[in-house]
Amino acid sequence: MIEFNPADNKMVLKLVYYGPALSGKTTNLLQLHELLAPEGRGDLMMLDTRDDRTIYFDLLPFFLTAPSGLRIKIKVYTVPGQVRHDSTRKAVLQRADGVAFIADSQLSETGNNVASFENLEKNLALVGLDIASIPLVIQFNKRDLPRVVSEADIDRTWRPTGIPIQMASAVAGAGVLETFSILAARTFMQLDERWRLERDHGLSQEDFLRQLSVRN
Amino acid sequence: MSNVDCLEFLVGAEKELRDVLAASEVAPLLHAAVTAGAHRALVQSGREVLWQWPEDPVVATESPTCLMKALPLWLEGEAVGEVCVEADMTHPAHDALTRMLAAALNTAMNANLKRMLTTEIHTQVVNQSYEELLAANRDLTASEARYRELAEHLEVRVQERTAELEQTWARLLRQEKMAAVGTLAAGMAHEINNPLGFILSNLNTLQKYVGRFVDMLEFFNHRIGACLSADLQDAARNKWRDLRMDYLTEDVAELLPQCISGAQRVKQIIADLRGFAHIDVAETAPVKIAEALARTLAVMKAEIPADARIEQRLVNLPELKGNGALLCQAFMNLIRNAVQARPEGLELTIRGERCADEVCLAFRDNGPGVAADLRSRIFEPFFTTREVGQGIGLGLTVVHEAARAFSGRVEVHDAPGVGAEFVMYLKAGEGGDG
Ligand SMILES: Nc1nc2c(ncn2[C@@H]2O[C@H](COP(=O)(O)OP(=O)(O)OP(=O)(O)O)[C@@H](O)[C@H]2O)c(=O)[nH]1
Ligand SMILES: [Mg+2]
Numbered sequence: 001m002i003e004f005n006p007a008d009n010k011m012v013l014k015l016v017y018y019g020p021a022l023s024g025k026t027t028n029l030l031q032l033h034e035l036l037a038p039e040g041r042g043d044l045m046m047l048d049t050r051d052d053r054t055i056y057f058d059l060l061p062f063f064l065t066a067p068s069g070l071r072i073k074i075k076v077y078t079v080p081g082q083v084r085h086d087s088t089r090k091a092v093l094q095r096a097d098g099v100a101f102i103a104d105s106q107l108s109e110t111g112n113n114v115a116s117f118e119n120l121e122k123n124l125a126l127v128g129l130d131i132a133s134i135p136l137v138i139q140f141n142k143r144d145l146p147r148v149v150s151e152a153d154i155d156r157t158w159r160p161t162g163i164p165i166q167m168a169s170a171v172a173g174a175g176v177l178e179t180f181s182i183l184a185a186r187t188f189m190q191l192d193e194r195w196r197l198e199r200d201h202g203l204s205q206e207d208f209l210r211q212l213s214v215r216n
Numbered sequence: 217m218s219n220v221d222c223l224e225f226l227v228g229a230e231k232e233l234r235d236v237l238a239a240s241e242v243a244p245l246l247h248a249a250v251t252a253g254a255h256r257a258l259v260q261s262g263r264e265v266l267w268q269w270p271e272d273p274v275v276a277t278e279s280p281t282c283l284m285k286a287l288p289l290w291l292e293g294e295a296v297g298e299v300c301v302e303a304d305m306t307h308p309a310h311d312a313l314t315r316m317l318a319a320a321l322n323t324a325m326n327a328n329l330k331r332m333l334t335t336e337i338h339t340q341v342v343n344q345s346y347e348e349l350l351a352a353n354r355d356l357t358a359s360e361a362r363y364r365e366l367a368e369h370l371e372v373r374v375q376e377r378t379a380e381l382e383q384t385w386a387r388l389l390r391q392e393k394m395a396a397v398g399t400l401a402a403g404m405a406h407e408i409n410n411p412l413g414f415i416l417s418n419l420n421t422l423q424k425y426v427g428r429f430v431d432m433l434e435f436f437n438h439r440i441g442a443c444l445s446a447d448l449q450d451a452a453r454n455k456w457r458d459l460r461m462d463y464l465t466e467d468v469a470e471l472l473p474q475c476i477s478g479a480q481r482v483k484q485i486i487a488d489l490r491g492f493a494h495i496d497v498a499e500t501a502p503v504k505i506a507e508a509l510a511r512t513l514a515v516m517k518a519e520i521p522a523d524a525r526i527e528q529r530l531v532n533l534p535e536l537k538g539n540g541a542l543l544c545q546a547f548m549n550l551i552r553n554a555v556q557a558r559p560e561g562l563e564l565t566i567r568g569e570r571c572a573d574e575v576c577l578a579f580r581d582n583g584p585g586v587a588a589d590l591r592s593r594i595f596e597p598f599f600t601t602r603e604v605g606q607g608i609g610l611g612l613t614v615v616h617e618a619a620r621a622f623s624g625r626v627e628v629h630d631a632p633g634v635g636a637e638f639v640m641y642l643k644a645g646e647g648g649d650g
Pocket of ligand 1: 019020021022023024025026027028052053054055078079080081082141142143144145168169170171172
């Protein structure tokens with residue numbers, strides 16, 4: 001959590017899209033921005049890019065108000081996937097409330113996915129977060145391409161971890177909202193446990209999700 | 217950021233309207249709106265008016281068509297303030313003017329926010345990289361220091377090993393030397409003993425013969441001489457006198473016993489040497505401490521000053537197993553050091569007693585003693601406190617080795633009063649390896 005200021009009655013959350021270079025993190029945010037109505041969300045802020053590759057981050061902010069009057073801002077970030085931008089990834093990852101790991105389904109990218117996931121684990125630890133407890137969802141993107149790792153293989157590998165898996169083709173907008181919803185739901189559950197959003201602020205998970213994903 | 221003592225920039229830290237809009241950007245827009253016909257234009261956050269034009273507004277004109285129109289200013293999806301225009305809103309241009317104003321301000325806010333975020337993350341990353349570089353540098357320096365230490369340590373290790381090798385080498389050399397000396401002594405003793413045997417027995421025989429010659433001469437002198445002619449008697453007396461026969465017969469009686477006792481002393485010295493070097497003793501033979509000490513003192517007779525007093529108090533000592541020659545050598549070095557430490561008026565007490573499973577042999581002298589800072593070094597080979605050229609080492613390494621050969625050790629203490637006390641602790645019962 002970036003900040004929670006009870007006096008100001010404002011909670012600021014952070015969700016991070018992580019993953020290897022070119023896996024489609026920015027595309028996910030672009031699609032979210034396309035698919036969702038402008039109510040309750042801000043503009044997509046894409047900080048300087050180089051050849052369309054993220055250098056710093058992209059930011060898509062959401063804003064909603066709980067029945068109690070608690071104002072909740074949710075900032076959704078992408079990190080740069082290129083190995084060399086590790087400092088930036090660390091900086092963006094600080095105080096994250098949830099992470100969507102965007103993997104590239106192409107068989108050729110398996111090594112990069114693994115390396116990036118290990119990098120996520122390492123950086124989470126560095127910023128004082130625990131990969132075992134932070135809300136996490138994994139998206140296998142680019143399902144539209146040939147020579148991708150099979151769903152059966154993915155299932156075999158990841159089911160034992162209990163981490164939810166979402167297939168996607170982000171360019172086409174498929175699986176994008178689903179991924180976001182799963183992440184938002186998991187994040188909400190964890191926040192609710194700690195801050196009693198439903199009991200003290202009258203904000204149910206359904207309300208939360210509905211307000212976050214008003215379709216165009 | 218809520219955490220005050222945390223100065224670092226946090227990606228996502230909240231911004232206020234004032235953070236993303238500057239007066240210099242807002243004022244010209246508000247001014248332009250008024251110039252275009254609005255009565256008043258302002259930007260507010262909650263109830264607080266942040267900027268307005270004119271700066272001191274006159275009280276609003278009471279006109280039913282003069283209305284206040286407000287449009288939200290968005291920051292990351294949240295309405296953080298509004299821009300308000302007071303104008304005759306029946307005029308369509310004024311409504312458009314308000315929208316234009318809101319659009320311009322929202323665009324400026326977005327642009328500023330983006331610039332700020334870029335600067336902030338850039339600064340953060342640069343700082344972090346710099347700190348990581350510093351940390352890497354610190355690590356490198358530390359590891360370099362470790363390697364340097366290792367290298368220095370290595371040098372010390374090499375020195376230690378070299379010293380060890382030198383000691384081993386010196387020990388080997390000494391053992392070789394002793395073995396050579398032993399062989400030489402054995403050979404010499406044998407070579408000397410044979411002719412010495414002849415010499416001694418012949419001398420004894422010769423002494424008997426000479427006695428008889430002298431008797432015979434006496435007999436001639438006193439009995440037969442009187443029967444000779446006066447001439448012959450004179451000649452015989454003169455000859456006797458010329459040949460100093462009186463002195464000769466007297467002297468020969470002393471010369472021969474002296475020769476014999478001299479030859480006997482040579483015989484004794486050789487026997488002592490053989491005993492000292494343990495030439496005739498099997499290597500496994502038990503070592504008698506008192507005997508070893510006696511032999512050592514015997515061979516050293518010549519170098520121990522006449523005024524030296526050496527007192528032995530050996531009580532109830534068991535026999536030891538080990539190299540007797542080495543032990544004699546050790547005794548000799550201890551005694552020699554005492555003599556050299558106190559060339560005149562030496563009082564050396566040699567105490568020997570059994571304590572538990574050890575034999576404790578203490579050599580206490582009345583010399584100047586051993587300085588405390590030298591005590592750890594005096595057992596090194598070639599260590600000496602004497603001037604260069606006055607012999608190598610104190611021979612204490614041999615003492616140290618002998619003690620070790622008897623599974624024991626040697627220590628040096630201050631003797632009560634003045635002097636030094638060297639104490640050898642030797643293993644009684646089961647023997648040493650030497
Ligand atoms: N075929 C296919 N291409 C995709 C899909 N999603 C993204 N891409 C393409 O993959 C490329 C990289 O996408 P980005 O979203 O910029 O990747 P990123 O993860 O943000 O990359 P970095 O910013 O470098 O970390 C773009 O050319 C996208 O059009 C997909 O589902 N299918
Ligand atoms: Mg990107």
